[in-house]
Amino acid sequence: MACASPPxxxxxxxxxxxxxxxxxxxxxxxxxxxxxxxxxxxLWRVWRHDPQACHMLxxxxxxxxxxxxxxVQSVLAADATxxxxxDELASSWAGLLPGFHRFVxxxxxxxxxxxxxxxxxxxxxxxxxxxxxVAGPASGAAPTKTSGFEGDGxxxxxxxxxARVCRRGSRLSVLxxxxxxxxxxxxxGWVAQGSAASDAAxxxxxxxxxxxxxxxxxxxxxxxxxxxxxxHCVVVGxxxxxxxxxxALSLRGWQVTVLDAQAAPAAGASGLPVGLFAPQLSRDxxxxxxLSRAGIRATLQVARRLLRHGQDWAPSGVAxxxxxxxxxxxxxxxxxxxxxxxxxxxxxxxLDDHALSTLARAGQFLWHTMAGWIKPRQLVAAxxxxxxxxxxxxxxxxHIARDGGAWRLFGPQGQxxxxxxxxxxxxxxxxxxxxxxxxxxxxxxxxxxxxPLTPVDGQVTWAKHTAHDAAAFPQFPxxxxxxxxxHVPWHGATAWFAGATYEPPGRSRGESRSAQHEGxxYEPPGRSQGESRSAQHGGxxSEPPGRSQGEPRSAQHEGxxHEPPGRSQGESRSAQHEGxxxxxxxxxxxxxxxxQNLARLAxxxxxxxxxxxxxxxxxxxxxxxxxxxTVPDRLPVAGAWPMPGDAVLPGLWLSxxxxxxxxxxxxxxxxxxxAQMGAEPLPIDADLLRSIDVGRFAGAAASRSxxxxxx
Numbered sequence: 001m002a003c004a005s006p007p008x009x010x011x012x013x014x015x016x017x018x019x020x021x022x023x024x025x026x027x028x029x030x031x032x033x034x035x036x037x038x039x040x041x042x043l044w045r046v047w048r049h050d051p052q053a054c055h056m057l058x059x060x061x062x063x064x065x066x067x068x069x070x071x072v073q074s075v076l077a078a079d080a081t082x083x084x085x086x087d088e089l090a091s092s093w094a095g096l097l098p099g100f101h102r103f104v105x106x107x108x109x110x111x112x113x114x115x116x117x118x119x120x121x122x123x124x125x126x127x128x129x130x131x132x133x134v135a136g137p138a139s140g141a142a143p144t145k146t147s148g149f150e151g152d153g154x155x156x157x158x159x160x161x162x163a164r165v166c167r168r169g170s171r172l173s174v175l176x177x178x179x180x181x182x183x184x185x186x187x188x189g190w191v192a193q194g195s196a197a198s199d200a201a202x203x204x205x206x207x208x209x210x211x212x213x214x215x216x217x218x219x220x221x222x223x224x225x226x227x228x229x230x231x232h233c234v235v236v237g238x239x240x241x242x243x244x245x246x247x248a249l250s251l252r253g254w255q256v257t258v259l260d261a262q263a264a265p266a267a268g269a270s271g272l273p274v275g276l277f278a279p280q281l282s283r284d285x286x287x288x289x290x291l292s293r294a295g296i297r298a299t300l301q302v303a304r305r306l307l308r309h310g311q312d313w314a315p316s317g318v319a320x321x322x323x324x325x326x327x328x329x330x331x332x333x334x335x336x337x338x339x340x341x342x343x344x345x346x347x348x349x350x351l352d353d354h355a356l357s358t359l360a361r362a363g364q365f366l367w368h369t370m371a372g373w374i375k376p377r378q379l380v381a382a383x384x385x386x387x388x389x390x391x392x393x394x395x396x397x398x399h400i401a402r403d404g405g406a407w408r409l410f411g412p413q414g415q416x417x418x419x420x421x422x423x424x425x426x427x428x429x430x431x432x433x434x435x436x437x438x439x440x441x442x443x444x445x446x447x448x449x450x451x452p453l454t455p456v457d458g459q460v461t462w463a464k465h466t467a468h469d470a471a472a473f474p475q476f477p478x479x480x481x482x483x484x485x486x487h488v489p490w491h492g493a494t495a496w497f498a499g500a501t502y503e504p505p506g507r508s509r510g511e512s513r514s515a516q517h518e519g520x521x522y523e524p525p526g527r528s529q530g531e532s533r534s535a536q537h538g539g540x541x542s543e544p545p546g547r548s549q550g551e552p553r554s555a556q557h558e559g560x561x562h563e564p565p566g567r568s569q570g571e572s573r574s575a576q577h578e579g580x581x582x583x584x585x586x587x588x589x590x591x592x593x594x595x596q597n598l599a600r601l602a603x604x605x606x607x608x609x610x611x612x613x614x615x616x617x618x619x620x621x622x623x624x625x626x627x628x629x630t631v632p633d634r635l636p637v638a639g640a641w642p643m644p645g646d647a648v649l650p651g652l653w654l655s656x657x658x659x660x661x662x663x664x665x666x667x668x669x670x671x672x673x674x675a676q677m678g679a680e681p682l683p684i685d686a687d688l689l690r691s692i693d694v695g696r697f698a699g700a701a702a703s704r705s706x707x708x709x710x711x
Contacts, residue, residue, distance in 0.1 A: 009042050014173040014207035015132040018046050021054040025230060025253065026678055030130040030165065032119055034061035035138025036071040041079055044110065055253060060113045060130070060681045062122050066096035066338050067114075092301060095341040095370055099290060100125075102671070102683035104301050108251040113681050119154075123161035125685035130166050136175025136205075154180045156187070163188040168216060172208040189213070225640075225648060227679035230254055233422035234409060236397055236434055238265035240376055240662040241636075241655040242426030243383035244670030247302075250386040252678055257418045258384060259409065261396035265384055266377040268428060269626055269662060273462060274485050274497045276477050277663040278318040278371035279342045285332040287691040288635060291665070293342055294684050296370055298667040303374060306382040311489050313379075318371035319349075321359060321480035321604050327366045341369045355474045360606050365480075373477050373485045374663050392418065400437040407438070407651060424653040424673065429453055429629045431656040435641070438652055444643070451637065451697060453629050453657060459593035460499035460624040461601075464490060468615050472608035482600025486608075496608075498601045500660075501593045590623050630659035635692050638669035640676060642695040653677075654694050 008017075021027035031039055040059065047053045069090065076086040088105050089112075096116060103112040115122045135154075159180065166172075172190060174180050182192070189212025230253045235242045238260035246256040260267065277299055280292035300315060307313045320343070322330055328345050340348065346356075349367035356362040384391045395417045399410040407423040410416055425434045432451045439445050465473070465487065473486030473496055486496040602609035631637060637657040640648035653676075655669045669692070671683050682689060690696070 008046060009039075010205040011039070011134050011136070011173040011175060012042060012046060014205050015134065015171050016207075017043075017132065018050040018053060020132065020171065021047075021057070022050075022052040024054045024131075026056040026058060026227070026680060027054040028058045028128055028131045028681060029060070030126075030133045031059065031061045031138075032133070032135045032162075033138045034063045034067060034114060036067055037075045038138040039134060040112070041076060041082060044082065044085060045079065047110070048106075056109050056111065056251075056678075056680075058111050058113070058128075058681050060115060060126070060128075062115050062117075062119055064116070064118065066116055069093045091304060092297065095293065095297070096338050097293070097336065097342075100294065100683060100685050100688075101297060102294070104298075104305075111681070113683065115685075120158040120161050123158065123165055125687065126165045126681070127686050127689060128165065128679060128681040130170055132171050132173070133162065133166065134173040134175075135162075135180055136173075136178035154178065154184070156181075156184050159184040159188050163190070163210065163212075166210045168210060168212070170210040172210065174206045174208065176204045176206075225676070225679065228422060228651075228677045230678075231422075232257070232420040233424060233677075234259065234407060234418045234420040235424040235426055236260075236409070237426035237428065237430070237656075238262070238380065238384065238391055238393075239268050239270040239426070239428065240266075240380055240666035241428070241658055241669065242424065243270075243380045244666040245424050245426060245653075245655050245673050246389045246670075247383035247386045248667075248670040248674035249677070250388040252674055254388060254674075256389045257420065258389060258391045259395040259397060259417055260391070260393055263393050265391055265393070266380040269628070269658070270376040270380045272376050272460065272626065273490075273495075273624055274373050274488050275376050275663045276318060276371070276373050276479060276483055276485060278320065278368045278477075278479060280661075280664075281320075281330045281343060281366075283330070283332055287688055291635065291668075291684070291688055291691065292661070293370075294688065295661070295664040295666075295668040298671060298683065299374070299663055300370065302383075302667045303379070307374070307378060312382075313372065313374040315370070315372040316476040317349075318368045319346075319351075319359060319474070319476060319478045320366040320368060321361055321364075321478060322366065323481065325364070327364055330366065343368055351476075355476070358472060358474045358605050358607060359478065360602075360604055371477075373488065375488075376663060379663075397434060397437070400434075400441045402438075402441040405650070407441070422651045422653065422677065424655060426655045428656060428658070429455055429627070431629075431637075431654060435654065439641075439649075442649055442652070444649060451654075451656075452631050454631070456628045456630060456659075457503040458500040458626060458628065459503075459590065459597065460497055460626075461594050461597035462495055462497040462622045462624065463612070463620070464493045464495045466615060469496075469608060469611040470494070472611045473605060478604045481603050482597065484601055484604055484608075496612075498597045501596050503593075590625075593625075594621050594623065628659050629657060631657045631697070633691075633696075634659055636661075636665045636669050637694055637697070638665075638672055638692050639689075639694045 029043065034040070040061070043057075043059065047057050072093070073086055073090065076082045076089075085105060089103060092103055096114065098116045101114045101116070103114065105112060115125070172185075174185075185208055189210050190208040191211045193207040193209055232255045233246075233249055235246050235256060235258045238258050242258055242260075243265065246258050249256050258265075262268075277296055279296060280289050282289045303313045303315070320327070320330075324330065328335070331339075331343055335343070343366045346363050346365045346367060351367070359365060383389070396412060397409050397417065398412050399414070400423075401408045401410070406419050406421050408416060408419040409423075423438060425431050425438065427434050432453060435451060436445070470487070473484070475487055477483065477485040482498065483500075484496060484498040487494045488497065598609060598612065601612070635657070636655070636659075638655045639653065641652040641654065643649050653673050655666075655673055658665050668683060672689070674680075675682050
């Protein structure tokens with residue numbers, strides 16, 4: 001006879017769960033003390049066994065410090081059926097620095113966001129409205145130094161901050177040890193409901209409903225916007241950015257049509273053979289560094305779920321060989337132990353002597369555990385295979401109209417390609433033209449500042465391993481002044497990939513520039529003194545142009561799509577979406593780029609470079625060329641297009657400007673846009689949202705961006 005499930009705890013009954021979430025596609029729960037996961041288990045159990053449960057459950061939890069996994073695992077072990085949940089969490093429970101950490105569980109239907117910091121500060125960084133809130137120590141005991149309550153103080157300001165993340169009708173379960181003042185609750189619109197609920201663990205749990213007697217000012221509800229009804233969305237651009245949005249929406253039940261001018265997906269930047277993902281370092285641990293960690297966490301979870309380990313990707317770790325005598329100079333001061341999975345000095349890395357001997361500066365490097373390599377094209381294909389996603393190739397967009405709340409996209413002959421109430425522009429360098437078409441269709445051309453995308457060309461050098469050179473390359477990638485990934489499975493063999501050059505547009509043919517020594521065509525504002533350029537770029541895919549006769553050998557002979565024949569001379573940039581044709585590169589340009597990449601290889605792996613050079617007479621070096629598209633601050637552009645006032649243009653979204661970090665940023669930006677469409681909790685805090693929000697390039701409209709709409 002099966003064991004009966006334990007009774008629902010009092011705090012759960014006070015929230016009227018599971019009844020309250022029935023009939024809703026998504027439900028948002030805020031728990032102000034995660035503890036060791038004591039409330040996660042019963043909530044998960046009730047949701048999992050409720051046949052009428054919401055499709056997606058969002059649980060946002062607070063913790064003063066990072067919970068130790070051993071303690072969380074011990075709590076989850078109390079229920080044998082929670083073993084899969086425990087295993088999913090265990091694979092990602094690392095690198096828990098202060099900030100937001102998103103865990104995608106149960107096939108994407110359960111999303112846990114762990115927020116580490118002080119309660120009031122964390123509340124002010126939220127951009128969603130909770131349906132249910134539970135307040136009080138997870139253990140049910142009085143506040144302690146480890147519970148996250150002592151010192152935070154549920155003063156009037158904190159209670160006001162709590163009210164700002166709730167809607168009218170939100171329910172609040174207050175444990176007796178929470179320390180919340182009834183007077184403060186009443187003053188912020190909370191109304192007590194009935195008698196206290198009790199169980200053996202927590203007697204006297206009180207329930208409150210947010211029903212203020214006054215009208216809630218619109219300034220408190222500018223963001224999030226109301227959830228968009230789950231229906232149909234059109235995404236323009238079938239590279240990393242577009243495919244990531246499509247997959248994130250498919251998890252939520254959307255039907256998504258992905259348009260691209262090319263005959264196959266990943267025909268542009270995302271056709272890069274192999275790219276690295278590694279955290280970006282800075283002395284001040286600024287937005288670029290924190291965003292890279294959030295992005296990598298998202299990418300790692302997607303790759304584990306969708307890709308073949310060892311074939312399509314590997315979380316191998318990456319060694320960063322910097323120029324400084326002390327590699328830890330690139331890290332923030334007082335770098336905590338919880339940061340070591342992101343970056344740690346060589347002495348703490350568990351690498352064998354042979355691997356160390358291949359490096360230019362053995363013992364003087366940083367080790368990134370949460371890093372590795374991915375084949376971008378395989379990731380794009382996996383995203384496009386998700387249920388509800390339909391890829392429509394050969395669909396260049398020439399005209400956009402808006403009719404009755406729907407976007408209608410037309411091809412060169414005036415044929416209707418697709419229509420939907422939501423439109424996501426993810427076209428890399430084609431995004432500005434597509435944006436202008438959409439804004440013109442909406443009658444908003446007067447409010448359309450230019451999107452300052454800049455192209456940066458580059459080349460990757462690669463070759464299949466030979467018996468002579470294979471042992472000189474480590475099993476893990478290396479970055480620094482350049483990057484290299486080796487022993488990558490490649491058409492029945494293994495290969496190494498080194499690069500990449502950085503060639504700003506307009507330079508004379510054959511003249512190439514490395515990112516590490518000469519930088520992008522501009523120096524972005526706010527770059528901290530200790531920030532490593534190589535750490536910023538990390539060898540990720542660029543945004544390449546389509547090519548015809550001048551297509552790189554790697555694209556022609558290794559199965560990567562090339563520019564289809566018959567493209568008319570006057571075809572617009574917007575039709576190409578994922579990259580534009582550039583002048584064919586002559587042999588001199590390719591040769592010089594090879595030389596630069598091999599020189600950088602020598603700076604990272606001297607013996608490997610020497611062996612490659614000795615064998616180069618009998619080995620054909622392959623070239624992969626492309627064009628990155630980036631903006632001045634070198635951060636992605638993701639979110640809804642802002643309008644004058646407090647609104648956003650209905651149904652118009654952007655995900656672009658991935659630059660050299662598509663593998664780091666695409667998955668995160670896709671989740672961000674899908675979450676905003678559904679008025680869900682966001683995977684990043686409001687400050688980081690501001691750093692990538694579309695509105696930052698809209699001049700005065702920046703103050704109207706979603707990141708500023710917190711009330």
